[in-house]
Amino acid sequence: MINYYGNLCTEMYEILHEKAPEDELAFYLSYATSKMKIFEPLCGSGRFLIPFYESGFNIKGLDLSKEMLSKLTEKLPEAQVTNVSLESYNPKEQFDYIFISSGSVSLFTDMNICKSILQKIYTLLKKGGKFVFAVDTVANKGQNEDEYKIIEKVKTRNGLDLVLKTKNIYNPTNKILYSPSIYELRDKEKIIKAESMDFQIRLYELGELEEILYKIGFSEIKVYSSFSKKIAKDNNAEMFLYECQV
CATH class of the missing domain: 3.40.50.150 (Vaccinia Virus protein VP39)
Known part of the structure; x- marks a missing residue:
């Protein structure tokens, strides 16, 4: 969704x-x-x-x-x-x-x-x-990216790492910025849980x-x-x- x-x-x-x-x-x-x-x-x-x-x-x-x-x-x-x-x-x-x-x-x-x-x-x-x-607005379109990169890393209340990885692809035809995202809950380097998000926004x-x-x-x-x-x-x-x- x-x-x-x-x-x-x-x-x-x-x-x-x-x-x-x-x-x-x-x-x-x-x-x-x-x-x-x-x-x-x-x-x-x-x-x-x-x-x-x-x-x-x-x-x-x-x-x-x-x-x-x-x-x-x-x-x-x-x-x-x-x-x-x-x-x-x-x-x-x-x-x-x-x-x-x-x-x-x-x-x-x-x-x-x-x-x-x-x-x-x-x-x-x-x-x-x-x-x-x-x-x-279209001022947020930025540069297109081919690879996922970590943009956020926070600590949860129980001391685990919660990481957000994403990349941005802007389509100038429909003015949609596509930012497919992956959330990972980690215990050090071990991934305990992962969740994908189909994130998109329309720029004006x-x-x-x-x-x-x-x-x-x-x-x-x-x-x-x-x-x-x-x-x-x-x-x-x-x-x-x-x-x-x-």
């Missing part, structure tokens, strides 16, 4: 990204007010959802990875989360504010599916509601998503290149942050 966060991936993610970066968290919190119904699709292990909840906000989350949600509910048993794909999610309520953090919209590499997801988000918002999200140029979002029905769209809300002007930024209003 493309971009599915399994056991070893989730464990490494928790070690490296247990808490949200302060500037990114402040950016998403800046749109929240006390009476809002807030929804975070692709909430993962809760590094954004939990501080929103602890700040007193009414927030619900969703993620396809049961491994990631298991970590979230370990930390916050009362969390209101659903283990289902966003495509299949059909709640009876609408929300004032929806956000997808960390460039996760780029995980939807099939543009037909991505358009469907954006349309789904639009239907989940109340009139006047806002959708805020980030995508990775400025102007690509705006037309799609307007066609869906969003009435006002702003595109930033930083969490300080600097207006994006070119493709040199590593991310684009979209603020969209119904």
Whole structure:
């Protein structure tokens, strides 16, 4: 399954990204007010959802990875989360504010599916509601690599080594960065467990998503290149942050 966060991936993610970066968290919190119904699709292990909840906000989350949600509910048993794909999610309520953090919209590499997801988000918002999200840009394409190399190595709680090996291949035709990955749990040089991940992200140029979002029905769209809300002007930024209003 493309971009599915399994056991070893989730464990490494928790070690490296247990808490949200302060500037990114402040950016998403800046749109929240006390009476809002807030929804975070692709909430993962809760590094954004939990501080929103602890700040007193009414927030619900969703993620396809049961491994990631298991970590979230370990930390916050009362969390209101659903283990289902966003495509299949059909709640009876609408929300004032929806956000997808960390460039996760780029995980939807099939543009037909991505358009469907954006349309789904639009239907989940109340009139006047806002959708805020980030995508990775073509500035992240880098150099193609023929061989796997170790890019992360961390220690688990029981002292084992958890290693991530990957390589990157960028296709300029479909603007997808393919990063097949292998996670290995090691006791010194002995591999105890290995897990493969078919990781892919869609990289964007400025102007690509705006037309799609307007066609869906969003009435006002702003595109930033930083969490300080600097207006994006070119493709040199590593991310684009979209603020969209119904």
